[in-house]
Amino acid sequence: MAQRLAGYLSVDESAKRIRHYRYAEERMMRVMGGWIALTPELPAKLLLGRQVWDCAQHADLWGKRLPELRSRAQVSEPANDLFVRFMDLLESPEEFGQTAERLVGIYRVLKPHLLAVYEHHLAHANAVYEPPTRRILQRTIEDERRHIAAGRAILTHRLQRAGAHRRADAWQGRLEALLVEAGGVTGEGIAHLAAPEISADPDGVTGGLVELEKPVGRWPLPPDLEAAVEAHARNVERRDLAAAGEDLSPDIRAAGTELYRSLLARGPDRHEVVGVAKLGAHRLIKLRLDGPDGAVILASRWAQREGHWRVAEVEVVRIEGSNPP
Amino acid sequence: MDRPIAYDKLAREDRFMRMRARRVAELKLEQGLPPFPDLARRESIKERVHGILVGELQAMEGAGRTVYDFPDAPWEFTLDMARQVWDESRHVEIYIQLLEHLGGYAGEFPETTILWRCACAEDAAARVAGVNRGLEGLACDVFNQLIHIARKIGDPIIEHAVDFVLADEITHVRMGSKWLNELTKGDPERRKRAIEFQETIDERFNLGGLRREGDHEEVPISIATEARRLAGFTDEEIARLIKTTQRSPVY
Numbered sequence: 190m191a192q193r194l195a196g197y198l199s200v201d202e203s204a205k206r207i208r209h210y211r212y213a214e215e216r217m218m219r220v221m222g223g224w225i226a227l228t229p230e231l232p233a234k235l236l237l238g239r240q241v242w243d244c245a246q247h248a249d250l251w252g253k254r255l256p257e258l259r260s261r262a263q264v265s266e267p268a269n270d271l272f273v274r275f276m277d278l279l280e281s282p283e284e285f286g287q288t289a290e291r292l293v294g295i296y297r298v299l300k301p302h303l304l305a306v307y308e309h310h311l312a313h314a315n316a317v318y319e320p321p322t323r324r325i326l327q328r329t330i331e332d333e334r335r336h337i338a339a340g341r342a343i344l345t346h347r348l349q350r351a352g353a354h355r356r357a358d359a360w361q362g363r364l365e366a367l368l369v370e371a372g373g374v375t376g377e378g379i380a381h382l383a384a385p386e387i388s389a390d391p392d393g394v395t396g397g398l399v400e401l402e403k404p405v406g407r408w409p410l411p412p413d414l415e416a417a418v419e420a421h422a423r424n425v426e427r428r429d430l431a432a433a434g435e436d437l438s439p440d441i442r443a444a445g446t447e448l449y450r451s452l453l454a455r456g457p458d459r460h461e462v463v464g465v466a467k468l469g470a471h472r473l474i475k476l477r478l479d480g481p482d483g484a485v486i487l488a489s490r491w492a493q494r495e496g497h498w499r500v501a502e503v504e505v506v507r508i509e510g511s512n513p514p
Numbered sequence: 515m516d517r518p519i520a521y522d523k524l525a526r527e528d529r530f531m532r533m534r535a536r537r538v539a540e541l542k543l544e545q546g547l548p549p550f551p552d553l554a555r556r557e558s559i560k561e562r563v564h565g566i567l568v569g570e571l572q573a574m575e576g577a578g579r580t581v582y583d584f585p586d587a588p589w590e591f592t593l594d595m596a597r598q599v600w601d602e603s604r605h606v607e608i609y610i611q612l613l614e615h616l617g618g619y620a621g622e623f624p625e626t627t628i629l630w631r632c633a634c635a636e637d638a639a640a641r642v643a644g645v646n647r648g649l650e651g652l653a654c655d656v657f658n659q660l661i662h663i664a665r666k667i668g669d670p671i672i673e674h675a676v677d678f679v680l681a682d683e684i685t686h687v688r689m690g691s692k693w694l695n696e697l698t699k700g701d702p703e704r705r706k707r708a709i710e711f712q713e714t715i716d717e718r719f720n721l722g723g724l725r726r727e728g729d730h731e732e733v734p735i736s737i738a739t740e741a742r743r744l745a746g747f748t749d750e751e752i753a754r755l756i757k758t759t760q761r762s763p764v765y
Contacts, residue, residue, distance in 0.1 A: 219592075222599055223515050223582030226575035226630075229525035231606075231620070238574050238603030241581060245596035252589070263589045283515050285525050401610065401620075463528040466624050467561075468538065469545040473531040473624055486528055490541075506528075 197313040203322065204258035206310070206375060208266035210303075211251040213276070213374045214329075215265045217299060218244035220280045224291055232343050232398040233288050240339075243332045250325045257321060268376030275367040282360075286509070289347050290360045296340030297357075298364045304333040305382040306374055334387060342390040343398060408465040410472065414491060417498040418474055422460040425478060428453045438492070438499040445503050452487070452505075456480040464488075475506065483510040517583045521627070521634045524575065529621035530568070535628050550724050552734055553663045560616040561623050566656065567609035568625040569649075574602030576633025576645055584638045588696065591638070594689045598646075601682045608675050615671055632715050639697040643708040646690020647747075648715035651755075653683045654745060655725060658738035662730040680741065687745035717758055726759040 198206060221237045221244065228234045252263035267273045279299060282290035311326040348354050373379040410418070417436070424432040430453060434446040457478035463486070464475035471492045478485045486509070490502040526532065539549035551561035577598040584592070610620055629649055635641045657680040664672035698705035719725065725735040737759070742752050 218596060219582045219585065220515075222578035222580075222596065223519075225578035225599070226519065227515075227523060227525050229527050231527060234571075234574075235603050235606060238578065238599050238606070241578060242596045242600035245581075245593055249589075249593060280515060397607070464531055464621050466531040466622055468533075468541055468624055469547045471541065471545070473533070475528055475531060477528065488531060 193317055194315065196315055197310075197319075200258050203319075204255055204260035205266070207251050207254055207258065207322075208260070208264050209268045209272075209374050209376070210306075211248050211255075211263075212265035212267045212272075213299070213303060214244055214248040214251060216276050216280075217295065218248060220276075221295065224283070227283050227285070228288050228291065229285060230288055230347070231401045233292060233347065235398055235401070236292075236339060236343050240336050243336065247325075247329050247332065250328065254321060254325060268374060269371060271367065271371035272374065272376060275364065275371050278367055279364060285507070289344065289353055289357050292340055292344040292347065293357045293361050294364055296337050296344055297361050298368060300333050300337045300340070301385055301387070302368060302373060302379065302382075304330060304337065304385040304387075305379070307333065308385060309382055334385075337385075337387050338390045339398075341387065408462055410462075410465060410474075414472060414498045418462065418476070418491070421500070422476060422478070425449065425453065426458055426460060428456075436500055437503070438494055438501045441500070441502065445500065448503060448505070452478065452485055455482050455485060457485065471501070483508065485509075515582065518579060518634050518636060521631050524572075524627060524630050526625070527621075529619075531621065531624045533624040533626060535626035538624055538626055548734070550721055550734055553659065556616065559660075559663065560613065560618045562656075562660070563609060563612050563616060564618060564620075564623045565626075566653075566660075567606065567613055567620065569629050569653070570602055570605040570609055572627065572630040572633060573645070573649070574599055574606055576630060576641075577602055579633065580638065580641055580645075587638050591693055591697070594693065598686055598689065601686065605679050605682065608679060612672060612675060628718065635711060637704065637708065639694055639704055639708040640711040642690045642693045642697070643712040644715045646686050647694065648712040648719070650683050650686040650690060651716070651742060651745065651747065652719045652725070652735075654680065654687065654741040655735055655738045657683060658741050659730045659736050666731075684741060684745040687742075687747070691746045713758075716755055720759045723759060727756045 218241055222241045225234055225237050225241075228237065248265070249263075252265075255264060256262045267276070279294040282294070307326050307330045311323060311330065314323050314326065316323070344357075348357055369379060373382070408415075421433065421436040424436065430446060430449060433449050433453075434442055437445040455478075457480040459479040461477045461479075462474060463477045464473070466473040468490070471490055473488065473490050476487045476489070478487060486506040488504055488506045489500045491498050492501040493499075494501075542549050551558040551565065553559055553562060577595050580595045581592055581599060613620060613622070629645075632644045632649060633641065635644055657676050661673050661676050661680065664670070664676065694705070694708055698708060721735065724733075725737060726733050727737050727739075730736050737752070737756060739752055742755075743749070747755075
């Protein structure tokens with residue numbers, strides 16, 4: 190009978206452990222919230238948006254448990270400086286092209302680690318006097334499993350680009366090495382933790398998100414405009430500056446031709462229409478021009494002038510190197 | 515990450531076309547079109563729904579930034595903002611589906627970023643005043659009218675979905691009112707600046723007189739007096755808003 194009362198952590202140790210959990214949950218929640226605006230892809234953006242509130246609730250539940258353990262409410266405390274450095278590194282990918290790194294950090298490293306720690310804690314927490322902590326662990330474990338499954342489904346889709354796997358694996362390796370050095374969220378080492386089993390998106394919740402990235406298919410362009418855009422892109426690919434200039438409306442021809450001169454120097458040899466928007470009778474068209482040195486994304490407004498579609502405004506939206514970050 | 519980030523770091527897939535609101539309005543006027551889509555035709559309803567979609571997207575991004583940008587704000591404030599992120603993410607999904615329901619697609623119309631610029635205010639109190647009270651108040655007006663139009667044209671899909679979104683927006687305005695008071699307690703100067711910021715946003719989104727008091731079918735954007743009362747706006751505030759709509763500068 191006495192064995193049923195055997196303890197795992199003392200009250201003070203429990204409180205300290207919970208402050209460490211809260212640090213990880215709170216900081217992760219803030220980072221995910223901050224990343225939403227920096228992440229271009231809708232599925233990843235919405236994935237982060239869906240989960241910020243759950244992470245905030247985890248931090249809140251841990252924070253509310255603290256005064257029940259003779260500790261101050263809602264206090265976050267990292268286990269050590271190395272864990273802070275680990276979180277700093279996890280937070281660092283904020284460039285446009287670093288969505289994969291962001292997702293890898295959360296869904297392949299931090300959340301799986303937290304899940305493993307929580308499962309270990311639950312397996313050892315006393316069932317007679319620690320049910321309040323066990324309840325929170327059960328809730329967070331359930332949420333983390335769901336989050337990881339959803340995150341990995343989105344990440345798998347994201348990593349279909351050539352070379353993306355290698356980059357993601359390298360980033361994961363860097364983060365994991367630092368996490369090991371820190372001794373994990375508790376600072377007590379991670380060697381004893383069993384790798385958690387994650388089923389593949391059991392509720393199928395990410396299906397709808399991945400769907401959001403599906404191409405529109407055929408862009409809704411009038412046939413004469415589609416032909417004009419195609420001819421214009423071919424002029425650019427042939428590096429025919431004079432012909433490309435003729436596609437521009439006379440009032441922007443001089444400035445536009447200069448812009449095209451710099452574009453042509455990059456040697457674009459492929460093109461793709463990546464966006465079409467309506468503005469009354471005008472059409473805003475985004476072209477991706479790929480070449481050996483990377484890609485240029487060009488936005489132009491097309492309007493009819495004397496019976497012909499002409500580029501009435503044009504600007505470079507973004508230039509990508511051949512090895513994006 | 516910087517706190518706050520530069521407003522031009524807002525990241526979008528290539529299918530979205532970003533353009534200054536003023537430029538969009540100019541180009542529409544040049545073509546003899548109203549600067550803001552009315553609700554008279556299915557095509558213009560679709561354009562209005564697209565505008566709401568990108569607004570919800572920016573609202574989600576703005577609330578996410580608020581969670582990140584103010585680590586020293588009261589914890590309950592962060593919790594409310596985190597909840598708002600989740601709400602806005604649902605709204606984005608709802609409006610993407612409503613857009614498809616109307617035969618449209620995300621990126622079909624240009625995206626303006628006035629809302630996002632407002633969400634980049636450096637003071638948390640100004641941000642909740644401007645976004646939660648100014649912009650979410652505007653959302654109450656727009657959604658209330660959209661529900662009415664949907665009911666009129668017999669579209670229960672739009673009517674029901676938007677009604678749930680409106681319920682959330684009312685909650686967000688209440689959060690804004692609560693945190694405007696809490697964050698500026700004992701600091702009347704800060705409160706004054708936050709309210710002035712909200713008023714500049716109210717003025718800007720009066721859209722040169724497009725938003726005003728009146729019947730849903732008579733005015734481009736009708737002020738949702740009842741929804742605003744439910745959200746915690748005082749009668750005095752509503753009266754002041756109506757008054758400002760009568761003297762807005764041309765958009």
